[in-house]
Amino acid sequence: MSWRIKTEPKMYGIGLLNLVFLLPNLHFWSGSFGKGSIIFMAIGLYFFGLNRPANRWIQILIGGLIIYHVRPHVMFVILISTFLGFIFSAKDVRWTTRVAVLVVSGVAFFYIYNDVLLLVGIEQGDELIEGLDLTSRIDDLSKATSGVDISNYSFPMLMFTFLYRPLFFDAPGLLGIIVSFENILLLLITIQFLFSGGLKYLFKGDYMVKSAFFSFITVSIALAQISANLGLAIRQKSQVMLLFLFVIVEFFDSRNQARIRSIRFKNQRLKNQLINR
Numbered sequence: 128m129s130w131r132i133k134t135e136p137k138m139y140g141i142g143l144l145n146l147v148f149l150l151p152n153l154h155f156w157s158g159s160f161g162k163g164s165i166i167f168m169a170i171g172l173y174f175f176g177l178n179r180p181a182n183r184w185i186q187i188l189i190g191g192l193i194i195y196h197v198r199p200h201v202m203f204v205i206l207i208s209t210f211l212g213f214i215f216s217a218k219d220v221r222w223t224t225r226v227a228v229l230v231v232s233g234v235a236f237f238y239i240y241n242d243v244l245l246l247v248g249i250e251q252g253d254e255l256i257e258g259l260d261l262t263s264r265i266d267d268l269s270k271a272t273s274g275v276d277i278s279n280y281s282f283p284m285l286m287f288t289f290l291y292r293p294l295f296f297d298a299p300g301l302l303g304i305i306v307s308f309e310n311i312l313l314l315l316i317t318i319q320f321l322f323s324g325g326l327k328y329l330f331k332g333d334y335m336v337k338s339a340f341f342s343f344i345t346v347s348i349a350l351a352q353i354s355a356n357l358g359l360a361i362r363q364k365s366q367v368m369l370l371f372l373f374v375i376v377e378f379f380d381s382r383n384q385a386r387i388r389s390i391r392f393k394n395q396r397l398k399n400q401l402i403n404r
Contacts, residue, residue, distance in 0.1 A: 136379035147372045152309050152365050162197050166366050169193035204345045206232050212338030289351040289360050306361055320375045328378045336374055343370040
């Protein structure tokens with residue numbers, strides 16, 4: 128993230144860039160034993176390479192292969208998001224790089240398509256292939272210590288539960304209380320982002336912003352189905368929340384850069400006026 132940020136964006140007087148890397152949930156799960164930390168590293172490596180795809184294709188390849196072997200369905204979503212990010216943004220992208228990324232994404236998409244079908248349990252031919260069915264586990268997940276009954280939740284409430292709960296009133300244990308502080312902060316940052324023109328920025332942003340946001344929102348929609356267990360949701364969302372935080376920090380950095388350019392332009396114009404006199 129820091130390789131793209133040129134200023135020091137702040138919110139409520141706090142430096143956002145430093146704050147992102149000090150969030151306890153990101154640190155805890157990114158350093159744990161298990162798939163979560165591996166997928167977290169792989170996603171970071173993939174998007175690090177995607178920032179300069181022509182020069183960092185090795186990083187993209189390694190990150191993509193790791194994601195594919197750990198969670199093929201996540202790689203499937205990220206490929207679609209990358210494809211859409213390049214389709215809907217030609218800003219700062221040479222046409223040769225754009226075509227290359229689109230071709231590679233398309234080939235990889237069809238290559239892993241069958242693996243994703245196997246994972247989610249889609250019927251192929253006359254056989255019903257059993258795979259990962261998160262919705263069938265909702266009852267079991269909701270009976271756990273950190274369980275939440277989401278059977279009657281609307282889609283917005285499902286997303287809110289996954290992204291911003293637990294809060295203090297439903298925190299499961301000490302870790303849940305710690306995460307509640309982080310979730311309050313994430314909620315405030317999100318509100319500030321939305322009311323400061325963040326939605327408009329999503330349309331104006333470059334391919335990195337669009338790819339990161341598409342990946343974040345689509346993976347979150349899928350994982351929100353398991354938010355019946357807050358403990359599991361805490362662990363799962365740490366894998367993709369950094370992508371949304373990247374978009375937010377990039378947005379406030381772009382505003383700072385625009386303000387700096389405006390000030391420099393005014394100063395230069397004033398200087399020219401004084402010289403002409």
